[in-house]
Amino acid sequence: MTTSALKSAAPTGKPAPGRPPAPVGARRPPTAALSFLAAAGLLVSVVTATLFGSADIHALDVVSTILRHIGLDSLAPTSPLPGLHDALIWESRFPRVLLAAAVGMALAVSGAILQAVTRNPLADPYLLGVSSGASTGAVAVLLLGVGGSISLSTGAFAGGLVSFGVLLVLLGGGRVASPSRVVLTGVLVSQFFAAVTSVVLMVSGDANSTRGFTYWLLGTLAGARWEGTAVTIVIILAGVAAVQFFAPALDAFTFGWDSAETLGVNVTAARVWLMVLTSVMTAAAVAASGAIGFIGLLVPHAVRILAGPTHRSLLPLSAIAGAVFLIWVDVFARTAFAPHELPAGVITALLGAPAFALVLKRLES
Amino acid sequence: MGRITTTRVSWSVKGHRLLDGIDMAAPDGKTVGLLGPNGSGKSTLLRLLAGLRRPDTGTVRYDDAGLHDLGRRVRARRLAVVEQDVSAHHHVTVRQVVELGRTPFRGRFDAPSEHDRRIVDAALERTETSDKQHRGWHTLSGGEKQRTQLARALAQEPREILLDEPTNHLDIRHQLELLDLLAQLDVTCVVALHDLNLAARYCDHVVVLDRGRVAAGGAPEAVLTPDLIESVYGVRVLVDREPATGTLRITYLAATADRAAARARQPDGPQG
Numbered sequence: 034m035t036t037s038a039l040k041s042a043a044p045t046g047k048p049a050p051g052r053p054p055a056p057v058g059a060r061r062p063p064t065a066a067l068s069f070l071a072a073a074g075l076l077v078s079v080v081t082a083t084l085f086g087s088a089d090i091h092a093l094d095v096v097s098t099i100l101r102h103i104g105l106d107s108l109a110p111t112s113p114l115p116g117l118h119d120a121l122i123w124e125s126r127f128p129r130v131l132l133a134a135a136v137g138m139a140l141a142v143s144g145a146i147l148q149a150v151t152r153n154p155l156a157d158p159y160l161l162g163v164s165s166g167a168s169t170g171a172v173a174v175l176l177l178g179v180g181g182s183i184s185l186s187t188g189a190f191a192g193g194l195v196s197f198g199v200l201l202v203l204l205g206g207g208r209v210a211s212p213s214r215v216v217l218t219g220v221l222v223s224q225f226f227a228a229v230t231s232v233v234l235m236v237s238g239d240a241n242s243t244r245g246f247t248y249w250l251l252g253t254l255a256g257a258r259w260e261g262t263a264v265t266i267v268i269i270l271a272g273v274a275a276v277q278f279f280a281p282a283l284d285a286f287t288f289g290w291d292s293a294e295t296l297g298v299n300v301t302a303a304r305v306w307l308m309v310l311t312s313v314m315t316a317a318a319v320a321a322s323g324a325i326g327f328i329g330l331l332v333p334h335a336v337r338i339l340a341g342p343t344h345r346s347l348l349p350l351s352a353i354a355g356a357v358f359l360i361w362v363d364v365f366a367r368t369a370f371a372p373h374e375l376p377a378g379v380i381t382a383l384l385g386a387p388a389f390a391l392v393l394k395r396l397e398s
Numbered sequence: 399m400g401r402i403t404t405t406r407v408s409w410s411v412k413g414h415r416l417l418d419g420i421d422m423a424a425p426d427g428k429t430v431g432l433l434g435p436n437g438s439g440k441s442t443l444l445r446l447l448a449g450l451r452r453p454d455t456g457t458v459r460y461d462d463a464g465l466h467d468l469g470r471r472v473r474a475r476r477l478a479v480v481e482q483d484v485s486a487h488h489h490v491t492v493r494q495v496v497e498l499g500r501t502p503f504r505g506r507f508d509a510p511s512e513h514d515r516r517i518v519d520a521a522l523e524r525t526e527t528s529d530k531q532h533r534g535w536h537t538l539s540g541g542e543k544q545r546t547q548l549a550r551a552l553a554q555e556p557r558e559i560l561l562d563e564p565t566n567h568l569d570i571r572h573q574l575e576l577l578d579l580l581a582q583l584d585v586t587c588v589v590a591l592h593d594l595n596l597a598a599r600y601c602d603h604v605v606v607l608d609r610g611r612v613a614a615g616g617a618p619e620a621v622l623t624p625d626l627i628e629s630v631y632g633v634r635v636l637v638d639r640e641p642a643t644g645t646l647r648i649t650y651l652a653a654t655a656d657r658a659a660a661r662a663r664q665p666d667g668p669q670g
Contacts, residue, residue: 297474
């Protein structure tokens, strides 16, 4: 949705006032216009996505319900809905749409960061095994005791951090590695943690919980409820805001770490912080929705083509585009084959695998 | 303002002493050539000068300040480094590469200012890359990449530039153009070079490294003698002046069969 909105804006893009009419500005729509369009697209997506579902509810009623619940009763255009519909929108659909937005945001931004930190255009939290490690952590905590949503997130966080650490160690302390080596190492880490997850599931879970977890591991937003979702959204928004702080460092990584160091960047600190923030965001996303793949690959590449590789614009635009993307993937997942639901991760993989092939082709050219 | 001095700088890795008691000085605004065979420590010394590695012993000073007393950003505002054979992991334009040179001057959330733009324009102009500024880095030739990196270095408004074999992979014309440009700049340049004739022609001073030690240092005419070249490179040479231009000319005759014998023949040895 945003992608098409952004594309239609491209031909009309003109250089921002005050800037000389440099061809760069003329070739690409200005960042401010893109950001505005993207933000508008996100708002519209959140409301319209809430309309989709089994019960037929009018758009204005949806807007009213949301406004009433956030304390803006006076702005609500229609009278309150009956309790059942109100609950359906506020307790079920709306948190689910917001969770989709947050998870999409986290995965897209994590992908953009991992691509810069590993200096590899094929990096993605799912492909590098960070999602897989986070799943292992979450499953381990849930099945081996402790319990509760906070500790599930903590488990996912620890798992994500451990798998990222293992990845970096296998890559030789994070020295510059070839793209194929990074991806193959990611496959290795991913497979290993997937195997650990399976072992934990088989040994500790009964048939029911195994089935539930297997579905969750494929990546689904079906479990969205306010209590868990609110925490997830806060963590992810904080993470997305914090990584913006490192935008110049990420740009400076273009020619490697030594080069960044000579540009005045504290490379070690930046890499440690980015690793922690990426793990936190990915872990929060995985804890809430399982492992949804390829968003971190698809979205940043699309945004780079539209708005260029500069992280100052790439990070926020990826965040919004990732949010919109997953919102609509989830709408498709829950409505296309209703009453059956598809896991969102299955759909992103269907779209992501061809995109991976395209990026690979572009990389080789 | 722009003097680089090292005092008894040594550096080892895994018990191997790669640099041993290096004393050298790059006077303000001069071009200093770092010479020596592969493995003599040129790149390692440049990395220490750049602050990418900390010497085990000894000091590196920029004017009167110790290198590691300067903050990262402060250092990046006066010292630019042009590395050898760098590659980008995603598609960037020439202009975006040059804009990286403004990193140490910009706040974390700032867009490039009008001032930044003017400096980037000037750097592109200076390196004759203005017409290529919207080209992708991946589409550039070796010479264009090297000039783009130099433009990025100039955008840092440096007082000193360190360059690691910048003429590698360049055709002859681009080699000459690049070194001409360096010689014109009012910036102290320390440049690692392989080509002794280029060093003789463009450098105000040369420092010859041999297995991690300074074999000789000074004006090219004084340093680049047949004896020294034979002892360090293991090559017999003829050194004379090119009749038309009067520049020092080094003609390679043959590799010495026995480098040790050549060393023994030279009276003051490589330690001098």
